[in-house]
Amino acid sequence: MLYIGFSNYSSKLYARLLCNEYKHCAPIIINGDTAVIHQFVHINKIVKITIQKKDLKILRRHGWKFIKYPTDTERIPDFFYLTCVQFTKSVCGIKNIKIQTPLALFKYLNGK
Numbered sequence: 001m002l003y004i005g006f007s008n009y010s011s012k013l014y015a016r017l018l019c020n021e022y023k024h025c026a027p028i029i030i031n032g033d034t035a036v037i038h039q040f041v042h043i044n045k046i047v048k049i050t051i052q053k054k055d056l057k058i059l060r061r062h063g064w065k066f067i068k069y070p071t072d073t074e075r076i077p078d079f080f081y082l083t084c085v086q087f088t089k090s091v092c093g094i095k096n097i098k099i100q101t102p103l104a105l106f107k108y109l110n111g112k
Contacts, residue, residue, distance in 0.1 A: 002071050003028040003056075004088060005037065006106050008063045022102035025084050027076070027091040028056075028066070038076055038091070040084035046076070067109045 006022040029036045030053060037049040056066065069092055081087040085105055089096070099105050 001030040002069045002091070003030060003066045004069050004092070004105070004109060005059065006065045006102055020101070020103050022106055025088045025102040025105055027088050038087070040081065040087045043082055044080050046087065065106070067106070069109065
């Protein structure tokens, strides 16, 4: 199962200046009671963070929003990414060039 998480906080200066409501996004793969967050750290560096499924509730209380993404594949591609949005779009298989911010991706996934 694939979820896309959106956070209203980022430590990156350009994200805090350029992004409106959501500053960061990350794909989350859930298998049973464990979840793996694929966190974009910087250009071409992705860190896997393993958490329990119940920890997603803690993230919700800290401002994260989650959207379930229907997909039959749960592979993480190895390419060169400049932003968390490019990475997340690649995981989802989205090729829309107009999506450049986490808020635009959030609206696209919600169908708004």
